Amino acid sequence: MDLTWWIVAIVGCVALAACVMAALLWRRDETLGDLRPLANTARLTRLPEYVRAVRMRVLIACATAALLVVAFVAAVAAAARPTGLPSATQSAPAAQPEDVMVCIGAPLDDPAVTTTLRWFAGRIPAFGTERIGLTSGNRRVVPLTRDYQYAAAQFGGYATGQADGAPFVSPVSYTDYARNVEDLMALCLTGFPAFDEAAPQRRSLVYVGPQPTTGAGQLFTADRVREMAQTAGVQVNVITDTEGALDRLAAGTGGRSYRADANVASALTEIRQHPPEARVEGEAQVRSAETPDIPLLVALCAVLALSVLPLCRRRT
Numbered sequence: 001m002d003l004t005w006w007i008v009a010i011v012g013c014v015a016l017a018a019c020v021m022a023a024l025l026w027r028r029d030e031t032l033g034d035l036r037p038l039a040n041t042a043r044l045t046r047l048p049e050y051v052r053a054v055r056m057r058v059l060i061a062c063a064t065a066a067l068l069v070v071a072f073v074a075a076v077a078a079a080a081r082p083t084g085l086p087s088a089t090q091s092a093p094a095a096q097p098e099d100v101m102v103c104i105g106a107p108l109d110d111p112a113v114t115t116t117l118r119w120f121a122g123r124i125p126a127f128g129t130e131r132i133g134l135t136s137g138n139r140r141v142v143p144l145t146r147d148y149q150y151a152a153a154q155f156g157g158y159a160t161g162q163a164d165g166a167p168f169v170s171p172v173s174y175t176d177y178a179r180n181v182e183d184l185m186a187l188c189l190t191g192f193p194a195f196d197e198a199a200p201q202r203r204s205l206v207y208v209g210p211q212p213t214t215g216a217g218q219l220f221t222a223d224r225v226r227e228m229a230q231t232a233g234v235q236v237n238v239i240t241d242t243e244g245a246l247d248r249l250a251a252g253t254g255g256r257s258y259r260a261d262a263n264v265a266s267a268l269t270e271i272r273q274h275p276p277e278a279r280v281e282g283e284a285q286v287r288s289a290e291t292p293d294i295p296l297l298v299a300l301c302a303v304l305a306l307s308v309l310p311l312c313r314r315r316t
Contacts, residue, residue, distance in 0.1 A: 004081035012076030074299035085291035096278040097201040103188035105209020112260040121156035177217035198233040202276040211244035
């Protein structure tokens with residue numbers, strides 16, 4: 001067992017020790033000389049009834065002290081947020097997590113790109129279990145993350161021009177290479193963890209830009225990109241200028257394709273309304289990282305036992 005807040009346990013132990021010391025060292029005003037003498041006390045204290053009553057009162061006092069200590073320690077342990085103890089699981093409906101990579105293959109001043117960034121900036125704060133990422137022509141602008149505040153700020157900043165647009169595409173000059181869509185798609189696909197195999201979470205890619213064009217020094221072909229997408233289980237969706245190989249790639253991965261001169265916001269809405277199908281259905285077992293079940297149960301039992309002790313005291 002480990003405690004998240006050790007300071008709570010330390011303060012609780014110090015407080016308990018202080019209470020014990022105060023009880024032991026408390027100065028009593030009464031002395032034996034101030035007590036009223038009684039006759040025949042020896043005969044009285046030898047009576048079986050008296051012996052049983054004294055024994056019962058001592059046992060009740062010891063049990064009360066022990067239960068108070070147990071309840072206090074258990075309450076302090078629960079307040080310190082323990083981890084690693086057995087804990088009850090709860091069944092809760094949970095959607096299979098999804099990774100979404102937005103792949104931009106056009107300049108920032110392109111209307112379709114601006115609309116896409118602005119659309120996602122407004123939707124990201126409402127995400128639940130999704131991770132969102134952003135890839136430009138030659139760099140990973142936003143790696144997959146659940147930091148929705150940061151991601152929304154990045155998307156919105158590039159959409160409105162408030163963020164510096166220079167880092168969006170690194171200014172790299174090539175001598176025997178020209179950027180092309182196939183290599184960009186491969187860069188976007190490698191943004192998924194363990195992209196060379198299927199993953200437990202769903203994966204979807206939204207590409208906005210032109211259709212493939214052959215470039216100098218091209219590293220990936222359309223067939224290779226299609227193989228990577230199918231191996232990784234990625235649903236590819238495209239918003240592009242004309243019909244071509246990307247439309248066939250989207251259809252082959254269960255995605256959708258739209259024209260950039262249409263209503264881009266409506267296209268994005270339809271894409272997000274048809275995410276990849278969940279491979280796991282039903283309820284998920286939810287277990288909290290904190291495990292206060294046992295300390296709370298012990299404290300509750302001790303409190304209940306303390307409430308019963310007065311009944312025993314009355315009978316004596």
